[in-house]
Amino acid sequence: MSVGVNLNPDKICNFDCIYCQVDRTVQSETRFVELDALLAELHEVLTLVASGKIYETEKFRNIPPELRRLNDIAFSGDGEPTTYKNFDEIIAACAKVKREARLNDVKMVLITNASMFHRPHVERGLRILDANQGEIWAKLDAGTKAYYEQIERTPVPFQQILDNLAAAARVRPIVIQSLFMRVAGEPPSQQELEAWCDRLKEIIASGGQLRLVQVYTVARRPAESEVTPLSDAEVDAITQRVRDRVGVPALSFYGSSEY
Numbered sequence: 666m667s668v669g670v671n672l673n674p675d676k677i678c679n680f681d682c683i684y685c686q687v688d689r690t691v692q693s694e695t696r697f698v699e700l701d702a703l704l705a706e707l708h709e710v711l712t713l714v715a716s717g718k719i720y721e722t723e724k725f726r727n728i729p730p731e732l733r734r735l736n737d738i739a740f741s742g743d744g745e746p747t748t749y750k751n752f753d754e755i756i757a758a759c760a761k762v763k764r765e766a767r768l769n770d771v772k773m774v775l776i777t778n779a780s781m782f783h784r785p786h787v788e789r790g791l792r793i794l795d796a797n798q799g800e801i802w803a804k805l806d807a808g809t810k811a812y813y814e815q816i817e818r819t820p821v822p823f824q825q826i827l828d829n830l831a832a833a834a835r836v837r838p839i840v841i842q843s844l845f846m847r848v849a850g851e852p853p854s855q856q857e858l859e860a861w862c863d864r865l866k867e868i869i870a871s872g873g874q875l876r877l878v879q880v881y882t883v884a885r886r887p888a889e890s891e892v893t894p895l896s897d898a899e900v901d902a903i904t905q906r907v908r909d910r911v912g913v914p915a916l917s918f919y920g921s922s923e924y
Contacts (some may be wrong), residue, residue: 666714667774670707672698672755673744675802680745680778681683681818682806684846684892686885687743698749702760711735711766737800738763741776748781753790760797772798776842779803780821782829795837802840802879803830808860812853827864834873841865841878845903846920858903862910875913880904882920894920 674690675697676748698769702871713719720726738759739748749755756773765822781787791801800856805826807813833839843861845853853861869875880903883894895903907915 666719666733666735667739668707668714668735669708669742670740670746670755670759671742672705672740672746672752673742676743676808677748678744678817679748679780679821681888683816683818683848683889684844684883684887686883686887688731688886689888699744700751700755700758703755704758707738707762708766709760711738711762711768711771715766734905735768735771737772737774739774739776745778745780745785745844746775746779747784747790750786752781753793754785756790756793756797760793763797770798772800774800774802776802777804778817778821779805779826779829779833780819782833783825791833791836800840800876801833801837802842803833803862804843805830805841805861806844807862808857808862812838812857812860815848827867831868831871831873834875835871836870838874838876840876842881843878843903844881844883845895845900846883846887847895849891852895852899858906859910862906865907865911865913869911870914875911877914878904878907878911878915879918880907880915881918883922884920886924894922 674685717733720728721732746752760773763773773914774793782791795799806816807823830839865875865878880900882900883892897919900919904915904917907913
């Protein structure tokens, strides 16, 4: 079980990815993170899962016994979580709830585009994660500036993402998440995939550590209709390329066009 914390209920993000699977056609009822409510809800859900009572409910009662465990608290949601102005305070407060629930072994996972790692309050938040069984899962969907700009549609410079990834990986091992897809029927070119592998290798060459590379594709309705998933075999081929070219562990996660 992964307990998600949404720091962007307003659905605002500094990326506008063509494959984004957040429904932005409907406005959220909540505009701001209400800290007291967030912490109360987090405590309630952690207690529900850790006690096992959640498996008495209809939705979860068929989960196999070997999977009935609390795996992590994941900071993700409807935008980029590190853009929240009090990011470090939120991470510290959630870590305190976890400790008070005596769940010290439960991971805290930040799912991020790495665009804000250079900001002091984000650096502080990352250090708090480090002290509380934290993991960083950071996006890298491109090897070249042109493809990055086509896919992510953001004013954040590609080099800033690369620099932030390398800097974070020099402090602790990080996980890279990379989504590849067909755009107007075309998968990423072989040249683009080679360049992407080169960017991963550059992180390592700078002294960074990559714990894992997760290769995945589209699984829910994307923002743009021209975006469709890769086949399982295509995902596996990219995963194997990482193992062969970069020399780090890599896993495949498959998609679906049944939205």
